[in-house]
Amino acid sequence: MKAGTGPLLSTLLGLLFLSMPGTRGANPALVARITDKGLAYAAKEGLLTLQRELYKITLPDIRGDIKAIGRGQYEFHSLEIQNCELRGSSLKPLPGQGLRLAISDSSIGVHGKWKVRKSFLKLHGSFDLDVKGVTISVDLLLGMDPSGRPTAAASGCSCRICDLDVHVSGNVGKLLNFFHNQIESKLQKVLENKVCEMIQKSVTSDLQPYLQTLPVTAEIDSVLGIDYSLVAAPQAKAQVLDVMFKGEIFNRDHRSPVTTPTPAMILPEDSKQMVYFAISDHTFNIASRVYHQAGYLNFSITDDMLPPDSNIRLNTKAFSPFTPQITRKYPNMNLELLGTVVSAPILNISPGNLSLAPQMEIEGFVILPSSAREPVFRLGLVTNMFASLTFNNSKVTGKLHPDKAQVRLIESRVGMFNVNLFQAFLNYYLLNSLYPDVNDELAKGFPLPLPRRIQLHDLDFQIHKGFLYLGANVQYMRA
Structure with a gap:
């Protein structure tokens, strides 16, 4: 910046112009509020x-x-x-x-x-x-x-x-x-x-x-992109300035219009902090839907993915305690478990609480000598999860805290199936392998778009019905 008001207004407006879904004139999924x-x-x-x-x-x-x-x-x-x-x-x-x-x-x-x-x-x-x-x-x-x-x-x-x-x-x-x-x-x-x-x-x-120079779109990861365009001109009110962003989450390889409207957010009248960011649960749920449609939430478990010291291996011999007939029908063959999320998990945001209850199916396959996969059983799985979010000076990070999964038998092509024993094995794997990997990804965070040389401090994290409310004070770091 060469002239006097440039850094002043870029500092201010850069804080305002962040991101998030809908058409021009629709409710914003993210609002940046600058207080007096x-x-x-x-x-x-x-x-x-x-x-x-x-x-x-x-x-x-x-x-x-x-x-x-x-x-x-x-x-x-x-x-x-x-x-x-x-x-x-x-x-x-x-x-x-x-x-x-x-x-x-x-x-x-x-x-x-x-x-x-x-x-x-x-x-x-x-x-x-x-x-x-x-x-x-x-x-x-x-x-x-x-x-x-x-x-x-x-x-x-x-x-x-x-x-x-x-x-x-x-x-x-x-x-x-x-x-x-x-x-x-x-x-x-x-x-x-x-x-x-x-x-x-x-x-x-x-x-x-x-x-x-504000980008209209930006990359979040290898799957998701986000639309940073405004849904309306910044609104000056009596004591605050609100900027409303479209914030449309989309698949970077195949962008399709979002059909569900963004609910309106009623922001609290807090003024203790310099800036507040209101992020609708609609943003997270659209991201979940895009991940689900892209198959990003599915997973597979093969024997080489299990810890070397695991007492259970993914082969027909080791699986005989779960279903005795599998060894007789498919001797000395490897297994693969394929997990599929039935529908996109919905993040429920209510005062003081973040929760979701994904429903999955686990399908077991025998790997035949020809390398073809043959389905042998199918299980339903549901678990309740609580989420914790952390707000630091540049991004929002998350962590899942799941309860034990509940398993039910949908179909078995190999006779009797011990659901309770398999449930214990699956919970051990999920809690010690899959969920830690998911939390590692969530720890990378959802970046807050901030202008150059801006740092946030005195952070305040609130959970309201239908949206997160993040407050902070601002420091401009001079060169």
Whole structure:
């Protein structure tokens, strides 16, 4: 960022423009809410940046005629801002429009040189300009383009200087006093115009291109992608700014429209943290559906996957305690168990609780000498699971805490089948092999899309009916 409001607004808006399903105008699956505390922090950070950028303003030379005591010309040149102190700032929502940045009680010091030519008289020296009572106000309209990316435009800027004094050095006597007020008036107008010119340029050439770098889609893993486009322009309310994202989860290899609508989320009125993220259970359930349709939730168990010290092997001889006839019918052959999730598991989010109850079927196959697989039994399996989620400074991670699976016999082609004994074996494998692998994947987390140099701290994790609510304070890490 080159101009003053760029880092301020990119810090703020970068926090806002995150992601998530539906068509334009539908309920969002993820809402980012910036509270008045967050807006105040963004204003404070922007104030520091704007103060540095003001030193880079190039002020033009000022020339004019002296009409008193004979004609002559004056010139103020080599103007440089020597000091700048911006003391008060605020960033407030403009309901239905966007944001208003206001800076007050500020001062600027300018140093430069002057010269006067009058008849054959040439005089020169230096001057110092004390600018006090500076107030700046700029309105920022927030919107979105047809692709769903955010847009920002400065709809107006004003800079007002309350008091301005020129201190001239050099042996000029009363000469400059004749046009003292004229000089101050010109310098005041130049400064007011230059400050607003800088802010307008920043929004057009720095902030807006920065917002356009927000990806419309992003990869989550080898199966899932996510749509980061907005469903509506950011909404400024009395005390907060809400940004609503489509957040459509889709199969990266085959994207199909989501047919189920996203339920509306009623966000609590918390304001202790700078930013909150509301993530609908719809997001997780669409991800579950895509995984299920892609077969990603299915699994197989073969003998080489069992621990070397396991008392049970996946071959017909070792399986005789479960079903005695299998050894006689298929002597000395290996087995494979294929687990299939019957339907996409639904994550139920209710106050203080995350749970799901996946239903699966386990089908057993004998591996024939020809390498063909022959089905020999089919079992139904159901288990209740509780999920715990952890929110850190960049992502949401999860962990499953399953109860023991309950198994029932659906079909056996090898006679009697000891369901209770098989249930004990299957639970041992699931709890010691399959679920740990699943939790390793969940530990990789669901990344929160954050702008550059932003870190979250003072994290707050809440579970509400139908959505997660993640609160945090923000720190902008300067280079």
